[in-house]
Amino acid sequence: MEAIARAHTNIALIKYWGKRNSQLFLPTNSSLSITLDHFYTETKVQFSDQFEKDSLLLDGSQATDKEIVKITAFLNHVRNLAGTKTFAKVTSVNHVPTAAGFASSASGYAALATAASKALQLDLTGTELSALARQGSGSASRSIFGGFVEWHKGENEAGTDSFATQILDEKAWNVSVLSVVVEAGPKSVSSRDGMQRTVETSPFYDGWLATVEEDLKLMKEAINDRDFTKLGEIAEANALKMHATTLGAKPPFLYWQSATLDVMQKVMELRQQGLEAYFTIDAGPNVKVLCEPENEEMIKEKLAALSSVRDVIVCHPGPGIQYLSDWN
Numbered sequence: 001m002e003a004i005a006r007a008h009t010n011i012a013l014i015k016y017w018g019k020r021n022s023q024l025f026l027p028t029n030s031s032l033s034i035t036l037d038h039f040y041t042e043t044k045v046q047f048s049d050q051f052e053k054d055s056l057l058l059d060g061s062q063a064t065d066k067e068i069v070k071i072t073a074f075l076n077h078v079r080n081l082a083g084t085k086t087f088a089k090v091t092s093v094n095h096v097p098t099a100a101g102f103a104s105s106a107s108g109y110a111a112l113a114t115a116a117s118k119a120l121q122l123d124l125t126g127t128e129l130s131a132l133a134r135q136g137s138g139s140a141s142r143s144i145f146g147g148f149v150e151w152h153k154g155e156n157e158a159g160t161d162s163f164a165t166q167i168l169d170e171k172a173w174n175v176s177v178l179s180v181v182v183e184a185g186p187k188s189v190s191s192r193d194g195m196q197r198t199v200e201t202s203p204f205y206d207g208w209l210a211t212v213e214e215d216l217k218l219m220k221e222a223i224n225d226r227d228f229t230k231l232g233e234i235a236e237a238n239a240l241k242m243h244a245t246t247l248g249a250k251p252p253f254l255y256w257q258s259a260t261l262d263v264m265q266k267v268m269e270l271r272q273q274g275l276e277a278y279f280t281i282d283a284g285p286n287v288k289v290l291c292e293p294e295n296e297e298m299i300k301e302k303l304a305a306l307s308s309v310r311d312v313i314v315c316h317p318g319p320g321i322q323y324l325s326d327w328n
């Protein structure tokens with residue numbers, strides 16, 4: 001009744017931004033991401049009749065009550081599938097710079113879904129695991145697979161067709177994703193609250209919805225053609241559009257800090273100088289910079305030289321979930 005799994009984080013090139021059903025984590029739009037080789041979560045799940053409640057040890061510390069509530073809600077989905085009420089002990093280690101505000105919910109819930117379902121001997125397919133992980137954190141649905149991944153929003157209201165599939169595996173096309181960790185304070189609005197507020201109050205949200213499926217179509221063409229320029233241009237524009245919706249929310253909010261803008265401006269400047277790079281930003285101040293592998297060292301050096309940049313970690317497309325036999 002125990003299993004260990006590893007899942008990597010991902011960065012969206014076409015963002016998931018907004019739910020049509022928050023209970024089931026059904027998105028308003030399909031999204032597309034690259035799974036990253038450098039950052040991952042390893043999670044061990046043990047079910048036992050001896051436990052009186054669920055527990056979570058996260059990076060060596062006991063989780064807060066709020067975190068336990070979320071984990072229990074998620075484990076209930078897995079227990080329902082297996083027809084059991086047994087509680088679980090979850091031990092999770094993030095190999096992600098979490099302190100720097102890097103999102104680990106995608107790798108976290110993908111690893112948890114994988115380990116928990118295996119521990120209960122549920123023999124789930126990749127797409128079933130993806131639909132399960134989705135119910136912990138939407139972006140986790142994409143971390144089940146490696147390489148380039150699309151999360152299909154799905155049509156039905158039960159959510160059975162809202163899962164991710166792989167477009168290209170991690171070896172098919174090597175692009176570089178520089179993870180730029182900036183000097184910044186903690187973020188004040190979670191992605192969950194931020195997207196909800198935007199959907200409910202931002203007049204710009206309609207503009208997002210009107211154009212995101214076209215962005216996705218063009219992005220898939222770029223990937224199919226291995227057209228890096230097109231990939232970068234669409235990813236950057238899509239990220240800017242997502243962040244623009246937050247400015248129209250009531251009350252308005254912004255994930256960028258001054259250090260975020262320093263990196264964005266540097267990337268635009270490099271491009272003007274003929275060094276091709278594009279940025280994308282999730283629900284926080286850090287920036288991911290896309291470039292081709294032959295330019296990654298040069299661009300890394302230029303970004304690391306900014307005083308507001310704390311670290312630059314070079315990533316590439318990484319693998320999907322793995323089952324581990326031992327705890328490292």
Ligand code: PMV
Nearest residue numbers: 012015016138139191282283
């Ligand atoms: O699934 P969450 O709550 O981690 O939301 C992810 C939202 C974004 O990172 C902004 C976009 C995305 O598609 O990953």
